[in-house]
Amino acid sequence: MNKTSRSRSRRSIAQPLLASALAFAAAYGGPVTADDLAGAATNPLANLMQFQFQYQYNGGYHNSDDTSQMGVIQPVIPFNLPWASVPTLITRTTIPYLTTPEIDLGRGGRSSSIELPDGGFVDVPAGLDGKIDSQSAWGDIVSFGLFLPKLNLKGQTIGIGPVVSLPLSSNKLTGTGKWELGPAAVYINTNTPTWQWGALAYHLWDVADSQSDRNYQSKSFFQPVLVKHLKDGWYVGTQDLLWSYDWRSEKWNVPLGVRIGKVTKIGKQPVNLFVEPIYQPVDDGVQMEWAIKLNVTLLFPQ
Template identity: 35%
Template sequence: MMALRAAVAFVLGASSIVRPAHAQDADELAKQLSNPVANLISVPLQFNYDDGIGPADDGSKALLNVQPVIPVSISEKWNLISRTIIPIAYQDDIFPGAGSQFGSGDILQSLFFSPKAPTSSGWVWGVGPVLNLPTASNDLLGANQWGAGPTAVVLKQTHAGWTFGTLVNHVWSFGGGDNRADISNTFLQPFVSKGLGEGRTVTVNLESTYDWKSEQWTVPINFGYSKVSKIGKQLVSYQGGVRYYLEAPDSGAEWGLRFAFTLLFPEH
């Protein structure tokens, strides 16, 4: 709970010193943030809190994902977008006798090759590889397995401010600790968002994962609200939201919270 209170204080403190961005610029940045393969450098700091973990529902987990997104122009018509997830976690009583753990988790690195221009019908897409790097500082914070597979995203954005699409990847393990279970996980994230003007956006998504080894779905539904603003000259976005687990293992979480603070570096 200390981590949860600290995150709330951070978000409230940040919102007290931000200034509105120019409405048109803010709306354009909000639209780009809804596109996982947009030509926008951003550094999201995403805090997640899950509760109700373990057979007695008394475990919890606080997770800070540092998620830099870096697009690189590789030709006249193509971008390469690097999306990295660097997790830092604190968890407590996730199963009886587990105690608490704090440290880094496994890094997930995705690369998308994406056309700079949408298709004639307005669709945006990207495909590429995804890598799981066994960087966890504790056995209970990661899989201790090297993993790789394909990833893809497809989406469409309308003049009315809607964005809808799906991001998917699949990771198979190909090396790592012999005493750890192999990985074969499919991640499926359908998402929809609506721009409300003045840099504001509401979002709904499902961050669904299917573990083919245990034949188990984990399906949280996330509801979020975000706004683009400025701190001094720095463009930022801040977000708050809740989630409920529609499907989870017996010892999985029941509900959670999400707060995000994103540094934005648009091209000029």
């Protein structure tokens, strides 16, 4: 993939994300009245509507000399439920568009699979020699529905519910070709002043085919949450680093990184801005080695 086409591809991902962010800001901007908006913005179980626009540049790969990139749109929409025991439902949907790195099939068995946006793996098409060029396509959509039961636990919140993966992608290097379903659970603790900690865990099994010639899927995921809030809306921590294990291919994906962010306003619109460098040490296929993530999240407090 030459420099001109790579630059054009970067613009093709970044420009729609920026345009969408500005459109949402113009339509929904309003005053912020909640003093704890920064804490809510980093809490995955907060009753706070959010629209996340994210760009990730993957600057290095294990078993590939190329780079890639990914754009993500992620709406988080809470719903008030009519049940006193379970008053809230939090939905979170991740919609990725990505480019894949160039794959050198001459590197042997470790180049026979490529990492997906959700942390799983797909096999590269069989019977090919040489190199597979970089490709751009949608990834599969992953959507959560987390029910928050009312508990007598001060400063602690639990969310449980289903997670589903929708096979939006028809590209065999960016999607699984399977409908997937599984359970999810989240725990968040805010008892320690200025700190948030907890975790998200879920599992996906394939339940139906979108493409009948694709391999079965069984993947476990764990996402640690640890955030330290500073002054004036600043914070540091880890929040969306998704560790995964693919039971079919027996491969791990363990990204490490630290997010530096600030909750502020652009005009009247509250936003959560952050940058996050990432390093992924596991070398077991065509996997991202290092990346940089940039994020703009529009916040809509009630």
